[in-house]
Amino acid sequence: MNQTVTINISGIVFHIDVDAYEELKKYLNKIKSYFKNSEESEEIMADIEARIAELFSEKITSDNQVIQSKDVEEVITIMGKPEQYIDEDETKEDEPKRESFSSDQKTYSSEKKLFRDPDDRMIGGVAAGLAAYLGVEALWLRLFFVVALFVGFGFLLYIILWIVMSEAKTASDKLHMKGEPVNIDNIGKTFKDEADKMSENFKKHGQQYGKKAESAIESFFNFIGQILNGVFKVLGKVFGVVFLLIGTFFLVGFLGMLFGSETIFSITSDGVFSIASNEFFNLIFISDDQFHxxxxxxxxxxxxxxxxxxxxxxxxLFKVKTHAGVSIGLFVLWVIGIFMCAMVGIRMATELTYNERDTEIGVVKEVVTDTEDDFYIAMTSNDIPGNGILEDKYFSISLDEDSIYFSDIQLRIYESKTDSFEIEIEKDVQGFSRKDVTTKLNQMNYDYYLNNDSILLGNYISTLRHNKIRGQEVNVKLYLPVGKSIYLDRSLRHIINNVANVTDTWDPDMLGKRWVMLEDGLTCLDCDEIEGITTAQLDLIRAYELPVVELNKK
Amino acid sequence: MKIENTKAQMRKGVLEYCILSILKSGEAYPSEIIEKLKAGKLIVVEGTLYPLLTRLKNAGLLSYRWEESKSGPPRKYYKLTKIGEEFLKELETTWNDLVKAVKITSK
Incomplete structure (x- = not known):
């Protein structure tokens, strides 16, 4: 007995003899390629398939459950081969159609087309369709889309693909989608898959009643689908225009950024942010090659x-012909791009594995001996030498012939754990080894002027150019014992960083005032309005104020 | 010039007219239309009909509705639209003119 396969035509399942199957497939492909050029081809194919299913149903009797070759031949005789069709445009398009018809037969077996897969879909069948096209498991593409969703472009990409890819509706579409060579085994497999799914559905919904209900729902969705289709066609054009505009805008901006002016960002209202690109990158990347x-x-x-x-x-907008090779090529190129970025990224990361905390040689401790008067803290307002390549109120970088100047300085104030008033000046830099960090710290200069009752902090750090930009910064830490008071000069406004105080006063508002360290923390001595302070605390403040006032009188 | 070609051309010319005429008396699904056309020896193979129906429908001359079938997939029942009816009327006039013309010229 011959081997049989199970197929699904227009939603009806048939058992068919393998030879008969091959004949039927050939016949369907012929018709399909005959109508290939007409707009209605999908609908015509669906109608023809439906009629074939109907004819087959008539052949099935209780004695004969399997479609034989002779049944297929009969159906072909009834339906007729494309050559026998009377086509209204025949006279005009007779010649070219015949030609493409014969060549189509050859190419059909290997030609793969991109369709959305309605049978194996999670959302729109995009991933499944792509998977069939690329010949990989759909799972991988779904993973890709999920990852891409988090990276940010996934949603947009999916929607674009959804719009661009059409759904595999007819049996021949599905074969095209999978693109397997047209031999009996493969076809059998494809259709068997479908049949399995069909029978599952039947089991789920229960025979007669289920089928009717399903059709009602189906026709409702068909109706909705038709409306959506129209809407999507219009939306497609709108999206097309939007994509073109956005894409062009980004492209121009991006090219401008790469090759245009010397300044990368100049979104400045009052000099907030600007970078001179070439100089800046030379100071970041290890070599020119890496930069490129x-x-x-x-x-x-x-x-x-x-x-x-x-x-x-x-x-x-214009229905440009998509070449799969081009898209795959672009995708590969894109992966290479990511790889290049990753390579540089990893190399850069190794440049930055060590920092000061691993060496502890960049810390200088000063002890303040005069603990009676207000300790005065200010910063110099010298011009930073060199040409600014990055200018920001809080962080700037400038260059001259052999040095780089940074302004990354931060001031923090803590309660001292001991009775002594200490100031820590901590230089920090990152490097690829302990030794590297040590060398870089030694070549990093930061000036400050300490007196008995005041400290004047420098407003820039300098280092040699070949040390590059490697997170150089200076942290000034004041350890203030209880009972000691300080005055914060207004010049500290760009370096004062998150100083805790009892009134939760915002850093910039702490400037130009006197502060005293109490058991509870830093407290303002001469603020006009002090909120959130208890009377007991106020008494304490007054108690400390008295000796200070007396000293001033002297 | 082959006689077969000429015959096919003549049949093709009246095919649309005949399809519309069949639907004039009410809706029908493709198999019924085919039976009548076959009886009239207008078409030999059914495959010819489907593209024609689709084109007539897309031209707005026909509309269809789905109906469940006991033996096989749901069927499309076609019927004439308003435009289709007017179209058919004009074709009828033209046909009558042609018949007259043939009668006169072949006397």
Whole structure:
């Protein structure tokens, strides 16, 4: 007895002889390629398949459950081969159609097309369709989309694909989608998959009643689908225009950023932020090569999606023919771009594995001996030498011929654990080894002027150019014993950092005032309005005020 | 010039007219239409009909509704639209003119 396969035509399951199956498949493909060029081809195919299913149903009797070759031949005789069709346009398109018809037969077996897979979908069948096209498990593509969703472009990408890819509706579409060579085994497999799914559905919904209900729902969704289809066609065009505009905008901006002016960002209202690109990158990357790799990597990783966006826009508007090879090539290129970025990133990360905390040689401790008067803290307001390449109120970098100057200085104030008033000046830098950090710390200069009753902090750090920008910063830490008072000068406004105090006064508002360290923390001595203080605390403050006032009188 | 070609051309010319005429008396599904066309020896194979129906429908001359079938997939029942009816009327006039023309010229 011949082997049989189970197939699903227009939602009805048949058992069919393998030879008969091959004949039927050939026949369907012929018709399909005959109508290939007409807009209605999908609908015509569905109608023809439905009629074939009907004819087959008539052949099935209780004695004969399997469709034989002769049944297929009969059906073909009834339906007729494409050559026998009377086509209204025949006279005009006779010749070219015949030609493409014969060549189609050859190409059909290997030609793969991108469709959304309605049978194996989670959302729109995009991942399943892509998976079938690329010949991988759908799971991987779904994973990719989930990851991409978190990276940020996943949602947009999915929607674009959903719009661009059409759904595999007919049996021949599905074969095209999977693109397996047309031989008996493969076809059998494809259709068997479908049949299994069908029978599952039947079991789920229960025979007659279920089928009717399903059809009612189905026709409702068909109706909705038709409306949506129309809406999507319009939306598609709108999206197309939007994609084109956004894509072009980004592309111009991006190219401008890479090759245009010397300044990368100048979104400045009052000089908030600006970078002179070349100089800046030379100070970050280890070598020119690394710099170039990074630039190309970034160009590819950011540029390609932008170009794809423009492409998708053009596709929606003008129905450009998609070449799968191009998309795959672009994707590979994009992965290479990411790889390049990762390479530079990893190399950079190793540059920054060590910092001062691993060496502890960058810390200088000073002890203040005069503990009676207000201790005065201020910062110099010298001009920072060199040309500014990054200018910001809180953080600036400038350059001259052999040095780099930074302004990354921070002031913190804590309660001293001992009775002595100490100031720690901590220099910090990052490097690839302990030794590297040590060398860099030694070549890092920071000036301050300490007197008995005051400290004047320098407003910049300097280091040699070849040390590059490696997170150089200075932390000034004041350890204030209980009972000691200080005056914070207004010049500290850019370096004072999160100083805790009993009134939770905001850093900049702490300036130009006198503060005393009490058991509870820093307390303002001469603020006009003190909120959130108990009377007991106020008494304590007055108690400390008295000797200070007396000293001033002297 | 082959006689077969000429015959096919003539049949093709009246095919649409015949389909619309069949639907004039009420709705029908493709198999019924085919039976009548076959009886009239207008078409030999059913495959010819489906693209024609689809095109007529897309031209707005026909509309259809789905109906469940006991033997096989749901069927499309086609019927004439308003435009279809007017279209058919014009074709009828033209047909009558043609018949007259043939009668006169072949006397």
């Amino acid at each position: 790799i990074a630039i190309i990597g970034v160009a590819i990783t950011i540029g390609l999606p932008v170009i794809m966006l423009i492409y998708a826009g053009a596709n929606l």
